[in-house]
Amino acid sequence: MKSIDDLEVRGRRVLVRVDFNVPMQKDEQGDPTVADDTRIVQALPTIERLRARGARLILVSHLGRPEGRPEADLSLAPVAERLRELTGWSLTLSPEVVGERSRELARGLADGEVLLLENVRFEPGETAGDPDFARALAELADLYVNDAFGAAHRAHASTTGVAALLPSAAGRLLEREVGTLTGILESPERPLVAIVGGAKVADKIGVIDRFLALADAVVIGGAMCFPFLRAQGHAVGASLCDAEEVPHARRLIERSAGVDVGDHPGGHDAHGPARLLLPRDLVIGERLAQDAERRVLDGVEVPDGWMGLDIGPATIERYAREIAGAGTVFWNGPMGAFECKPFAQGTRAIAQAVARAPGVTVVGGGDSAAALARFGLEDAVDHLSTGGGATLELLEGKRLPGVQALEGASVA
Numbered sequence: 001m002k003s004i005d006d007l008e009v010r011g012r013r014v015l016v017r018v019d020f021n022v023p024m025q026k027d028e029q030g031d032p033t034v035a036d037d038t039r040i041v042q043a044l045p046t047i048e049r050l051r052a053r054g055a056r057l058i059l060v061s062h063l064g065r066p067e068g069r070p071e072a073d074l075s076l077a078p079v080a081e082r083l084r085e086l087t088g089w090s091l092t093l094s095p096e097v098v099g100e101r102s103r104e105l106a107r108g109l110a111d112g113e114v115l116l117l118e119n120v121r122f123e124p125g126e127t128a129g130d131p132d133f134a135r136a137l138a139e140l141a142d143l144y145v146n147d148a149f150g151a152a153h154r155a156h157a158s159t160t161g162v163a164a165l166l167p168s169a170a171g172r173l174l175e176r177e178v179g180t181l182t183g184i185l186e187s188p189e190r191p192l193v194a195i196v197g198g199a200k201v202a203d204k205i206g207v208i209d210r211f212l213a214l215a216d217a218v219v220i221g222g223a224m225c226f227p228f229l230r231a232q233g234h235a236v237g238a239s240l241c242d243a244e245e246v247p248h249a250r251r252l253i254e255r256s257a258g259v260d261v262g263d264h265p266g267g268h269d270a271h272g273p274a275r276l277l278l279p280r281d282l283v284i285g286e287r288l289a290q291d292a293e294r295r296v297l298d299g300v301e302v303p304d305g306w307m308g309l310d311i312g313p314a315t316i317e318r319y320a321r322e323i324a325g326a327g328t329v330f331w332n333g334p335m336g337a338f339e340c341k342p343f344a345q346g347t348r349a350i351a352q353a354v355a356r357a358p359g360v361t362v363v364g365g366g367d368s369a370a371a372l373a374r375f376g377l378e379d380a381v382d383h384l385s386t387g388g389g390a391t392l393e394l395l396e397g398k399r400l401p402g403v404q405a406l407e408g409a410s411v412a
């Protein structure tokens with residue numbers, strides 16, 4: 001991939017695909033505002049660098065899933081406002097994506113000025129990867145930069161379509177994401193410990209499978225653990241557990257070097273599968289609510305009518321020890337329903353263990369990032385991946401279309 005420093009940008013219009021798909025909330029008037037600006041802040045190094053070199057910037061992003069037509073609540077206006085607050089730029093938001101108004105605004109840009117297009121998914125051609133729409137986007141600019149790692153697993157007009165039409169380069173964030181994640185897969189400091197939790201079990205089976213082949217230990221928490229515990233014959237009560245995932249979990253157990261066999265075995269067998277660590281105890285609740293009755297379960301047999309909502313103290317202790325001994329830690333997915341205080345301890349303790357770990361620490365996943373932020377630990381990890389689905393797909397070993405489109409891209 002070419003980098004932005006390979007492009008001659010002064011006086012030229014550069015279309016920059018950024019990932020401003022930020023979480024939103026409503027203010028007192030019921031108007032949408034930016035709830036978390038992490039993704040905006042992470043896009044700034046690329047934008048600042050291009051501005052400093054005299055580029056005329058046209059930023060393009062999606063927000064939410066507007067299904068190909070304008071939706072007032074998904075306008076990028078609040079994002080434009082936050083960008084102005086963060087940077088002090090007099091940034092213009094075009095009321096449309098492509099069309100006469102956007103062309104006029106793009107033509108009127110001076111060196112270092114910034115134009116933000118309206119939500120690119122207001123156009124049906126975006127997710128359809130429509131070549132005509134890609135051409136309309138490309139016609140706004142002379143050069144293309146993709147810094148939207150979070151959208152790199154999608155073959156959309158603004159990610160892959162435009163890259164084929166203009167001289168292209170990867171932004172700083174996309175470069176760093178691909179470099180760090182590829183590094184974990186190809187040459188990690190060992191032992192490599194992958195911690196996988198959260199609720200999207202079906203989305204993460206592929207990643208667990210890959211880490212069983214590559215890592216030294218795979219540590220399971222969150223609602224993710226119930227298909228595994230079920231496959232081992234334990235009762236899961238009313239816990240979140242999709243019956244369809246149980247056979248997948250059984251297969252993963254069989255593929256592992258064994259469940260919780262030994263502590264830090266001396267030396268790593270580079271060719272053997274990883275050890276699998278499952279919870280030994282759980283925190284259960286009658287409901288997922290602040291005031292629900294809560295119990296610490298000695299073991300993992302969840303009684304009828306109860307839900308496993310967090311990992312227990314013995315599990316925390318065991319997992320923290322594994323993390324402390326790791327050369328590289330990859331963490332994706334909370335250890336419990338951490339948004340609800342009675343069930344936040346496991347996630348907090350694992351977040352702290354990751355933050356303290358002497359090894360290289362990489363965290364991926366929107367909710368895992370939110371958990372780190374809640375505990376004030378987002379700066380204590382080496383790399384906080386912005387990717388979500390793109391991060392998981394890259395780690396699974398899939399080729400990301402947005403990255404592929406930049407590889408071998410021409411540079412003018």
Ligand code: ADP
Nearest residue numbers: 198199200222223309333336337365366367368
């Ligand atoms: P990420 O976004 O980090 O990839 P996921 O989206 O897979 O993580 O899962 C996060 C969600 O999983 C959180 O909202 C959390 O409340 C929920 N969760 C974790 N453990 C449990 C559990 N035991 N029961 C119910 N929900 C859980």
Ligand code: MG
Nearest residue numbers: 365366367368
């Ligand atoms: Mg999530």
